[in-house]
Amino acid sequence: MASERYNARSVEQKWQQRWDDEKIFLTSTDPDGSKETYYVLEMFPYPSGRIHMGHVRNYAMGDVIARYKRAKGFEVLHPMGWDAFGMPAENAAMQNKTHPKGWTYHNIASMRSQLKSMGLSLDWSREFATCDEDYYAQQQKLFLDFMKADLVYRKNAKVNWDPVDMTVLANEQVIDGRGWRSGAEVEQRELTQWFFKISDFSEDLLSSLDGLDQWPAKVKLMQANWIGKSRGARIRFPLTENSTTSLAEIDVFTTRPDTLYGAGFMALAAEHPLSLELAGNNEELSAFIDDCRKIGTSVAAIETAEKRGFDTGLTVDHPFIEGHVLPVYVANFVLMGYGTGAIFGCAAHDQRDLDFARKYDLDVIPVIADPQSPDVAFEVGDTAYLGDGVMVNSGFLNGLAKDEAIDAAIEKLNQQLLDGAPQGVGEINYKLRDWGASRQRYWGCPIPVVHCDDCGVVPEREENLPVVLPEDVTFDIPGNPLDRHPTWRDVDCPSCGKPARRETDTMDTFVDSSWYFARFTDPTSKSPTNVTAANRWLPVDQYIGGIEHAILHLLYSRFFARAMSITGHMDVQEPFKGLFTQGMVVHETYKSKDGAWLQPSEIDITDDGGNRSARHAVTGEDVVIGGIEKMSKSKRNTVDPDDIIATFGADTARWFVLSDSPPDRDVIWTEAGVEGAHRFVQRIWRLVHNVAERPEHAGSGEETADLGLRKAAHRALARIDEMIPGLRYNSAVAQIYTLVNEIEQAQKSTTVSSDTLNQTMAMTLQMIAPMMPHLAEECWTVLGHDGMVSATDWPVLDESMLVEDSITLPVQINGKKRGEITVPVNMEKQGVEEAVLQERFVQNALSDKEPRKIVVVPGRIVNVVI
C-alpha cells in the first residue's frame, strides 16, 4: 500500500459522499440544544459563474474554524448562500440574450458543485439565494416594517447617477467620483429616492465600535472616519436689517467658534435656499450657480477647480463685534450636504478661506498667535497659520488656548439671545449621510409600494407580498425594463382601489446582504427571521471576508441589525462579534515581448539560485516577468481552482492557501508552493503507512523516547489550540510540520514504541483534519479507526506533558548571548546565579572581576552584567 501514491481525486469524492450521506455537518434546529453554539460565516459569494482562488482561501479559512469548533464540542452553524441580485446578470442578459434569472441559477449550480469539491463542512440544507422569491418576499416585509418604524423614507435629493449602469448609487458606492462597479464618472441628479435612516444611528454606530474587540482596528478606524463625527457650534448670523430676503438669518456650523473674531466673510453653497432665492431675480448669480453645479465630484475636478465666489451684496452682523458686518458670498467650495451649507470664513487660519479672501480682497484678521513666534501672527502672507496658540485680537477670548476659547465662545453664544433664542449652541455633526437605496434596475428586490395620485405612496398589503419580479422582460433597450412593463407596473391602489403605479425601482443589492446572516439561522421561517433562532445564533461569532467591505456591507449590516431590533425581528444590535479580513490571492504576471499578457500555464520558469527567467512553453520565446498582482482576468494571472483540485486535490489547495502567509495578508500563489503543499500530502500518506505497518516490536518503547514524542504532540496541540481560534493558520501549519518531522524521526528510531507512534500519529491527524479533511479521514482509516475523524472530539491537552524537569536558559554577558546553562526548572534565582558563575565561559569573561549585576528572568534568560 505504502508504495502507492495518494489519489486525492477518488479519496476526496468518497469522503464528501460519506459526509453527505451521514449528514454530519447539518446543524441541529433544536432551540434548546445543550451544546454551546458557534456561528462561522464567510461572506457569501456573488454567483459570477466560477469560483476563484479568493473564494478558496476565504472558505478554507472559515472551514478550519468550523471543523475545529465542531470537534471542540460546539453546535456549529456554517451555512452558504448566494448574493444573487445585481448588474452582471443584466449585463449578461443584454449581451447573450439570456434571462438574468436563468443565468444566475445556472451559475449557482456550477459554483455549488465547485464549492462541494472543496470538501467544506457546510450545512447545505440552509442554502438560499437572495433572488429566491422566498428570500426577497421576507425582505419586502422588512421594508414595510421599516417604513412603519420610520426607518426608511422617500425624498427628493441630489444623488449620484451612474451613467453606464444607469442607476443611482449610494455615497459609499462612489469611489474617487466613479461608480464602484462601472468605473464611470458619476453625475449629480435630482431624483426622488428611497433612503434608509442610517444617519439616525451615527452616534451609536460610532460609539459601539469600541465594544467590537474582535474586529480589526483598521476596519473600526475606517468606519469611524466614514461616520466622521465633529464637535463644534451652530451659530445664527442675522442678516443686516435692510435685507429683503425671506430668511432673517444664516445658520452656520463650525468646529472653530474660537476663531469668530477672525471672521472676514460668509459663504453659502450654490444649492443653499438663500442662494437659490437670490438667484431668482439675479441672472448673473443664477448663471454662477449653474456653473458651480457643473463641477464634477472627481478628484481631478476638485483639485483643478478654482475657488470662486459671487458677492450677493448682503451682509450679516458679527455676533460679537457691535456694528461690524460681514459680506455674504455664494461660493463653489461650500457643500450643501455637510453642516448647514453655509460657513463663515476665517482667512488667517484656513488656507482655503485665505485664498478666497485674497482673491476677493476680503478681511484677513489673525486671531491665533503661534507660541513660537507671536509677532508673525500679524503679518499673514499667503499661508494661513493652522497650528494651535493663544487667542489674540479676540475681545473676551484673548489669552485663552484653543479648547478654552471654543468653550468660552459657545458659552457666550448660548447666553446671547437673538429673537429670544440663544444665538449659538454646541453641536455635533456627522459626515454619514442616509443610505440611498433605490436602484433603477430590474434584477433586484422590488420595493413593495404603489404610487397613487390620490393616496400618494401606499405600502403594498402584506397579503399581496411578495411583489414578484415579472419574468417576461426584455433587455434590448437600455434602462429599467420594469418601467416599460405596463401589466406589471399598472396596478390598483391598495388603499383606494383606483388605478395606480407600482414603484419600479428595486433595492440596492447591499440590502440583500445586510440581513442574510440572520436568515441563515432559520431560512424557512415564514417571517423574515425566527426571533428565537436569530437570538440563539447571533451575533455571528466569526465572520470572514475581504477588507473591501470595511465600510459598505459591514456598516449597512450594523444598521440593519439595529433596525431589525427596533422592528422586533431580533434582539441583537451588533451582527458580527468577530471579524476577520483576509488578504487576497496574488500571482506574478507575465508579458510576451509584444506586450500581451500571458497565462501562468503558458510559461516555463527557470530558477538559477535567485535568477529567475521565463520563456514561453510552446514557442520558447523570452517572457517578461512582471509584478505580483491580484489575480484578474485582464492580466491573465488567474489560476483556476478546478484545475488545481483536479491535479492535486482540494486538500493541497486548502493547505497551500493556509500555509506561509498570515491570513490577513496577501498570499502569493506559486506553482512551486502548490507542489510543496502536495509533497506534504504525499509525505503524510507515506508516514501513516509506515506507522500503520510498523511491526509491534520495532521500537523498544523506552520511557524517555515515548514520553518525548508524546510531549512533542502535546506541545504542538497547545500551540495549535491557541492559533486556530486566532486564525493564525500559517503558524498552526508550521507546528504541524514540526510535529510531523519529529514523528518521522521517531518512526525510524528503534526506541519509540509502535503504540505510542500510532497514537501520536492519530492525534496529528486530528490536528490536520480541519485543514485537510479528506486526507485526514483516509489516513484515519489506514490507522485502523472505524469512525470518521470529522466526527471525533478534539484531542484533550494533557498539561502535565508540557512540564519539563530541567530547562536550558540562554546566558548573556552584557546583553549578548555567550552560552547556555541547563538547570532544574524550579531552581531559585539564587541557585541559577551560583550555577552561572561556575560556567567556564562566564569566568573567562569575568577574569576575576565581580559581576556588577546578574539578572535572572525565571524560565527565560540570564544576563551577567560586568
Added chain:
RNA sequence: GCCCCCUUGGCGAAAUUGGUAUACGCAGCAGACUUAAAAUCUGUAGGUCGAAAGACCGUGCCGGUUCAAGUCCGGCAGGGGGCACCA
C-alpha cells in the same frame, strides 16, 4: 492635504508581547539511491574574516530608554491603504 498601517535571509514568514532573531515552508547548494531522470532520503545554509575554534556585524536609516529592543520612545526614508473642497 488629513488619518492609519507596514518595512526581519534569495523568497513567504516566525519570535510565548521587552528576554536565545531568522522556527516552519519555498527556492538553492552538496551528497545517497538510480543506467539515467522523476520520486524519495541525508546534509548544508544571515553577512564578513578565519583551515578551524571563534570573533565582529546584523530585523529600512539615525538617535534615545533599558541589564536586555525586531518589539518601547523621538526623528527620517521607502512602500501600502483609507478619506478628501467636511467648515
